[in-house]
Amino acid sequence: MFQTLISSVTVGAGGSTSMTFTSIPQTYTDLTLAVCARSLGGGANATLYLEFNADVSVFYNGRSFFGTGASVFSGTDTSLVQINLGRHSGSSSTANTFGSTNVLIPNYTGSANKTMSFDSVSENNASDAFQWFGAGRFPKTTAVTSLRLFDNGGGFAQHSTAYLYGTLKGSGGATVS
């Protein structure tokens, strides 16, 4: 599998409420998002969300299982207008720790509903740290042209980063039919 970096973003001083990739090229087979982020608030952990095409007109579907450091749970999201990707480190997490999240969005230019899988971990040198794994669906047939990341903890802290990669089907990135 061959991945090409499409774009990346790093949050500057003062933080930011969201990170958005727009005008995503329609020339790849799959997209991968790699996020390394910390929240400005949210206690020990803040929830990270992903929104497709700035579309909040539909309910996204999500199914996850996760560990909290003390217990394990599973959950279903059917009434969110974005996908819940799990938790990343919040303001009361150990200083200078950042959560890690990966999202795979296959066939993002296709005409079917858009699916995704994701995994995330928050980082905190204490028992209250989350490990998350899930899958989701953006129930629209339109191609994915933009992706917005945001959290519920008051925004991303300085040095948070997001990388967007494109993957071509075929060996070494060669396009195959």
Add this chain to the structure above:
Amino acid sequence: MALTKIIVNCETGVTEEVELTAEEIAQFEADAAQAAIDEAARQAEADRIEALKVSARAKLVAGETLTADEAALIIG
């Protein structure tokens, strides 16, 4: 400090940091308030399940009768 959002145009490579509009700030604050409520509910549910586990474990060891909730936690 002004609330901002970062937008990366993948076609041009241009990155902008834009201040939120009043409407976006209101939505941002509403989302944060709802998140606090959701997190409190999640924590309460986690605490309830943990308490059930402790209780069920103690009852099993002592040979006592489990409640329906405790039994459901063990066998689903």
